Amino acid sequence: MKNEVRRRLLYGGPHRPFYAVKRNSSLGKRRGRGGVKSRSFEKRGQHPGTRGRQAEARLATRLVRAPAMLKCGMGGSQVKVFGKAIQALSRVSDELWLDPSEKGLALRSVNSCRSAYGCVLFSPVFFQQYQWSTSVKMNDNDTISNLNCKLGMKSILPIFKCLNSLERNVESCKIFTRSDKCKVVIQFFCRHGIKRTHNVCFQESQPLQVIFEKSTCSNTLMIQPRVLAEAIVLFTSSQEEVTLAVTPFNVCIKSSNEESMDLTSSVHSEMFVGPDEFDFFQIGVDTEITFCFKELKGMLIFSEATHAPISIHFDFPGKPMALSIDDMLLEANFILATLADEPSRASSPQSLCLSQKRKRSDLIRSNSKAGKNVTSKALEHISRKAAPKRLCPNETLTDISALENCGSPPLKRVSGDVGEVPASSVRRAEEVLGSPCLRKHLEDAKSHLSWENIYFTFNNQSIMMNF
Amino acid sequence: MKFRAKIVDAACLNHFTRVSNMIAKLAKICTLRISPDKLNFILSDKLASGGVSMWCELEQENFFSEFQMEGISAANNEIYLELTSENLSRALKTAQNARALKIKLTNKHYPCLTVSIELLSVSSSSRIVTHDIPVKVIPRRLWKDLQEPTVPDSDVSIYLPVLKTMKSVVEKMKNISNHLIIEANLNGELNLKIETELVCVTTHFKDLGNPPLASENASQARNPEQMAEVHIDIRKLLQFLAGQQANPTKAVCNIVNNKIVHFDLLHEDVSLQYFIPALS
Numbered sequence: 001m002k003n004e005v006r007r008r009l010l011y012g013g014p015h016r017p018f019y020a021v022k023r024n025s026s027l028g029k030r031r032g033r034g035g036v037k038s039r040s041f042e043k044r045g046q047h048p049g050t051r052g053r054q055a056e057a058r059l060a061t062r063l064v065r066a067p068a069m070l071k072c073g074m075g076g077s078q079v080k081v082f083g084k085a086i087q088a089l090s091r092v093s094d095e096l097w098l099d100p101s102e103k104g105l106a107l108r109s110v111n112s113c114r115s116a117y118g119c120v121l122f123s124p125v126f127f128q129q130y131q132w133s134t135s136v137k138m139n140d141n142d143t144i145s146n147l148n149c150k151l152g153m154k155s156i157l158p159i160f161k162c163l164n165s166l167e168r169n170v171e172s173c174k175i176f177t178r179s180d181k182c183k184v185v186i187q188f189f190c191r192h193g194i195k196r197t198h199n200v201c202f203q204e205s206q207p208l209q210v211i212f213e214k215s216t217c218s219n220t221l222m223i224q225p226r227v228l229a230e231a232i233v234l235f236t237s238s239q240e241e242v243t244l245a246v247t248p249f250n251v252c253i254k255s256s257n258e259e260s261m262d263l264t265s266s267v268h269s270e271m272f273v274g275p276d277e278f279d280f281f282q283i284g285v286d287t288e289i290t291f292c293f294k295e296l297k298g299m300l301i302f303s304e305a306t307h308a309p310i311s312i313h314f315d316f317p318g319k320p321m322a323l324s325i326d327d328m329l330l331e332a333n334f335i336l337a338t339l340a341d342e343p344s345r346a347s348s349p350q351s352l353c354l355s356q357k358r359k360r361s362d363l364i365r366s367n368s369k370a371g372k373n374v375t376s377k378a379l380e381h382i383s384r385k386a387a388p389k390r391l392c393p394n395e396t397l398t399d400i401s402a403l404e405n406c407g408s409p410p411l412k413r414v415s416g417d418v419g420e421v422p423a424s425s426v427r428r429a430e431e432v433l434g435s436p437c438l439r440k441h442l443e444d445a446k447s448h449l450s451w452e453n454i455y456f457t458f459n460n461q462s463i464m465m466n467f
Numbered sequence: 468m469k470f471r472a473k474i475v476d477a478a479c480l481n482h483f484t485r486v487s488n489m490i491a492k493l494a495k496i497c498t499l500r501i502s503p504d505k506l507n508f509i510l511s512d513k514l515a516s517g518g519v520s521m522w523c524e525l526e527q528e529n530f531f532s533e534f535q536m537e538g539i540s541a542a543n544n545e546i547y548l549e550l551t552s553e554n555l556s557r558a559l560k561t562a563q564n565a566r567a568l569k570i571k572l573t574n575k576h577y578p579c580l581t582v583s584i585e586l587l588s589v590s591s592s593s594r595i596v597t598h599d600i601p602v603k604v605i606p607r608r609l610w611k612d613l614q615e616p617t618v619p620d621s622d623v624s625i626y627l628p629v630l631k632t633m634k635s636v637v638e639k640m641k642n643i644s645n646h647l648i649i650e651a652n653l654n655g656e657l658n659l660k661i662e663t664e665l666v667c668v669t670t671h672f673k674d675l676g677n678p679p680l681a682s683e684n685a686s687q688a689r690n691p692e693q694m695a696e697v698h699i700d701i702r703k704l705l706q707f708l709a710g711q712q713a714n715p716t717k718a719v720c721n722i723v724n725n726k727i728v729h730f731d732l733l734h735e736d737v738s739l740q741y742f743i744p745a746l747s
Contacts, residue, residue, distance in 0.1 A: 234561055234596060267554045268579075268599040277594070 067180035068135035068147035070100040072127045080167045083160030084305035085120040090153045091298030092118040097207035098149040100132035115337035116295045117210045126329040150205035217313040218284030225303035234269040245288040256290045290339040299323045299334045470572040473533040484559040491556040492710035501546040518744040525737045547605035558582045558598035621721035622695035625651040628672045634708035636670045650696035695724040698746045
């Protein structure tokens with residue numbers, strides 16, 4: 001499984017030299033947003049300085065890949081929000097994906113044990129200027145690949161460190177990158193004519209995505225960040241996990257401790273909040289979920305910058321929960337794994353199938369055995385081995401072979417204009433994980449893969465890629 | 468064994484929080500002694516803290532609107548609990564704008580001091596915060612080590628200067644040496660001395676005043692100019708000074724020549740006694 005992941009990191013492919021001209025157009029089905037021009041091949045051949053290589057260029061165009069690119073600019077006050085997003089995502093993991101799309105620029109982060117995922121999507125309206133494009137591989141099949149840009153948090157976090165001074169001094173900020181350049185350029189235009197440029201190298205890596213249907217969660221709370229911040233004060237920074245217990249009458253946030261406690265450390269704290277403190281309070285199921293404190297703090301950091309209420313969507317223990325902020329200019333989602341309650345559940349691990357994308361590659365359709373059991377939402381919970389383990393990053397990936405015992409995932413049918421999910425292919429992938437069959441599927445899929453069609457399965461807190 | 472207490476007054480709550488913060492700075496693990504009319508914070512673990520001992524006393528009626536306790540037995544109507552002082556101060560920190568604070572001794576799988584805070588909130592419903600601080604009940608056979616230390620017959624008794632000034636002086640001296648000599652005389656003079664091979668630093672405080680002596684004989688026999696001195700570990704003195712947030716109402720220093728230095732402070736109505744033994 002790890003081999004597949006590694007191979008995928010190189011999916012962007014080796015850089016192909018394209019001598020003729022710089023282009024940032026996307027041809028074919030997809031159009032980038034704004035500022036994208038399309039040119040015909042002939043024109044390209046006429047570019048000054050390339051005469052000597054016209055013939056070669058024309059030949060090369062068939063296989064050429066135009067680099068994907070991102071160019072965006074924001075004002076001083078937006079820099080602070082952007083920086084806060086990066087700081088919040090730094091709590092999730094050490095790596096950050098820059099993922100532009102027509103919906104906007106998404107910053108994504110997944111932690112190493114796959115128990116937390118953060119995504120902040122800045123809509124194009126957030127920026128003063130927003131241009132992006134995908135790269136096009138001109139093969140027999142037009143494949144489109146996006147900017148697959150993964151940055152180390154250690155490189156980018158110090159740039160956005162002193163946000164208060166950035167807010168005071170920076171008048172505007174421009175970020176641009178191209179997939180063939182290997183680096184992201186961040187420029188701050190500060191007062192007194194000072195211009196600061198940072199070049200951050202990135203790794204080519206396809207972003208991982210989690211799609212979580214918040215509307216289907218039975219419990220939803222919306223609360224002002226200030227209330228949550230007051231709850232956070234109760235817990236020490238060494239507190240690893242907190243539990244959220246809800247009934248239709250009140251909500252309790254409490255520290256969650258292991259069974260054996262020693263005298264000096266653990267104070268058990270809890271705070272009861274009445275329903276009228278919430279902007280929106282809908283409890284379908286009385287439940288108690290336990291999740292990692294660190295990521296909650298990360299989300300709160302970000303919410304301070306946006307002043308928007310935080311929505312919490314959750315279900316039963318074991319099923320991931322979502323913390324989200326929805327604003328006109330941006331949308332932030334933190335999906336956290338929760339501790340599954342009874343050990344009995346772990347004995348029948350069920351796969352968590354996430355992500356539906358509307359466009360599906362033909363390969364997936366052909367893999368789908370039957371159209372039944374179509375689902376379009378993430379349903380399964382993250383299961384664990386028999387002994388309850390802690391969720392937080394020091395946990396290692398658990399044994400995938402347990403998957404072979406899995407029962408059929410109860411996938412529900414949901415209406416809506418979403419594509420089919422080959423539930424059976426999911427199951428097949430689970431069952432044959434680690435076998436040559438899956439590897440072959442992955443190899444086949446790679447050549448057809450569009451960057452959208454990535455989804456992965458949470459199972460025993462490990463990730464599986466399904467194509 | 469039973470203990471329940473309630474604070475409703477904001478000023479009392481703030482004062483109690485300040486006392487708790489001070490204790491947290493002075494002693495990591497301390498003993499809380501609950502008796503019908505007093506609360507004491509005691510540090511008396513000679514070995515662990517290097518011989519330092521602390522005795523802090525507060526009258527319960529100055530703080531609590533309700534106070535009920537039942538000790539181990541009718542004859543020994545006291546409760547001794549061992550707890551990590553930082554836990555209590557952190558729990559009280561969340562009670563900034565509380566409507567009411569209740570403390571009680573509970574047993575939830577293990578003995579706890581449960582601090583229950585009713586917070587005022589914007590909406591009509593109040594928020595309830597509960598902290599369960601784990602404590603250890605100290606058995607009666609160990610009570611004898613935790614009694615009020617006797618104030619030694621001091622050679623010199625002197626009022627202390629402004630503690631903040633003293634603290635900044637001692638902080639700088641700490642960088643030079645660990646060995647501090649504190650000396651004072653009956654003329655209102657107090658010196659803090661550091662001696663190393665290379666350098667000798669002395670800070671003189673004058674016109675401090677001396678409290679009236681208990682026994683007449685001692686004062687006549689002693690030359691007012693003569694200094695009584697103690698060699699102490701500077702870090703212990705610094706820890707003591709760092710714990711004092713506000714300037715005390717009364718601060719007295721008693722020195723027993725080459726034996727022990729005893730600080731007797733009064734913060735409004737809370738008395739604090741701190742003993743630092745001489746370096747051997």
